Amino acid sequence: MYHLRWHKPRLVTLGPKIEALPNNHPSKAECLECLSRLFRFVGNRAEQKRLLAHCLKLWREREDDDKVALTLRYLSEVNRLTGLPKEGVRQAKEASEICERLGKPVNQADCSICLAWALRDDEQLDAAEEAATRAIDLLPEQGPQSKVSVSHRALGNIYRSKGETEKAIHHLEIAFGVASSLNWPYELFWIHLSLARVYSGDGRFDDAHTHVQHAKSHAVNNPYLLAAASWLQARLWYKQHRPEQAKYEALQALDMFEKLGAANDAEGARIFLREIDTGGIGLPNGELPETVQTVVFINPSCSDIVTESDRL
Numbered sequence: 001m002y003h004l005r006w007h008k009p010r011l012v013t014l015g016p017k018i019e020a021l022p023n024n025h026p027s028k029a030e031c032l033e034c035l036s037r038l039f040r041f042v043g044n045r046a047e048q049k050r051l052l053a054h055c056l057k058l059w060r061e062r063e064d065d066d067k068v069a070l071t072l073r074y075l076s077e078v079n080r081l082t083g084l085p086k087e088g089v090r091q092a093k094e095a096s097e098i099c100e101r102l103g104k105p106v107n108q109a110d111c112s113i114c115l116a117w118a119l120r121d122d123e124q125l126d127a128a129e130e131a132a133t134r135a136i137d138l139l140p141e142q143g144p145q146s147k148v149s150v151s152h153r154a155l156g157n158i159y160r161s162k163g164e165t166e167k168a169i170h171h172l173e174i175a176f177g178v179a180s181s182l183n184w185p186y187e188l189f190w191i192h193l194s195l196a197r198v199y200s201g202d203g204r205f206d207d208a209h210t211h212v213q214h215a216k217s218h219a220v221n222n223p224y225l226l227a228a229a230s231w232l233q234a235r236l237w238y239k240q241h242r243p244e245q246a247k248y249e250a251l252q253a254l255d256m257f258e259k260l261g262a263a264n265d266a267e268g269a270r271i272f273l274r275e276i277d278t279g280g281i282g283l284p285n286g287e288l289p290e291t292v293q294t295v296v297f298i299n300p301s302c303s304d305i306v307t308e309s310d311r312l
Contacts, residue, residue, distance in 0.1 A: 043262030088118035149178035227256035
C-alpha cells in the first residue's frame with residue numbers, strides 16, 4: 001500500500017480482509033490506518049473517514065495517546081475536506097492538547113498546521129494565521145523541513161483568503177523552495193495550485209495557467225491530483241469567459257473523480273457543469289480544499305522511509 005500511494009494510487013482488495021481481523025489483533029489498527037491513507041490518495045473521503053473512526057476507537061481502547069493524537073489529526077483533515085471545519089477544529093485542538101501533555105512539540109506543530117487549515121475553512125482567518133505561525137515557532141531550529149514547507153503553504157493560503165497577495169506569494173515561495181530541496185512532488189503540486197489561485201485572484205491568468213501546468217507535471221502517476229488540476233483549470237477558463245474550454249476540463253475532472261469514487265468532488269464538478277450550461281457562476285471559489293499531507297513520507301527518488309515523527 002505504501003508503494004501504491006506514492007507510485008500509482010489505486011484501491012486494493014485488502015479492505016475486507018483487514019476489517020475481518022479481530023479488534024484485538026495487534027496489527028489491525030495500523031492496517032486500517034494505512035488503508036485509510038490509500039483511500040485518501042484517491043479522494044474517497046467517506047471511506048477514509050469511516051476507517052479512521054474505527055482506528056480511533058481501537059487506539060483509545062489501547063490507551064495509545066500518540067496514535068490517538070495522530071488519528072485525530074487525520075480526522076480533522078478529512079472533516080475539513082468534507083465541509084465540516086468546526087469538527088476539524090475540535091479534533092485538531094484535542095490532538096494538540098494530547099501532544100502538549102506528552103511533551104512532543106514537533107507533533108504539536110503538526111496539530112497546529114491541521115488547526116490552521118480547519119480555522120481557515122471556518123473563516124476564522126486571524127486565528128488560522130496565529131495557528132500556522134505557532135506551528136513554525138514550535139519547530140526546532142533544525143527541525144523537519146517538510147513541516148516548515150507545509151506551515152508556510154498554510155500561511156500563504158490564509159493570506160490569500162485575507163486578500164494579502166504579497167504575503168501569500170512570499171510564504172508560498174518559501175514553501176516552494178523547501179519542497180524543491182526535498183524533491184517532494186506531492187507538496188510541490190499543492191504549492192503550484194495555491195500560486196495559481198493567488199495569481200488568478202489577481203487577474204494574472206497566464207501566470208495562473210503556468211502554475212497549473214507545473215502542478216500537472218508533479219501529478220503524472222496520481223489521477224486524483226490530475227483531476228484536481230483539471231478542476232482548477234476549468235475555473236480559470238470560466239473566469240476568462242471561455243466556457244467551452246472550461247467545460248472540457250471540468251468533464252475530464254468529473255470522469256476521474258467518478259472512477260476514483262471521490263463522491264464529494266464529483267458532485268462539485270457536476271454542479272459546476274450545470275452552472276456552465278445555465279450561464280451561472282458555479283461554486284463560489286471553484287476550489288478543491290487542499291490537503292495537509294500528514295502521512296508517512298516516502299521519497300520516490302530514494303529508498304528511505306521517513307517515519308511520522310520525522311516527516312511533517
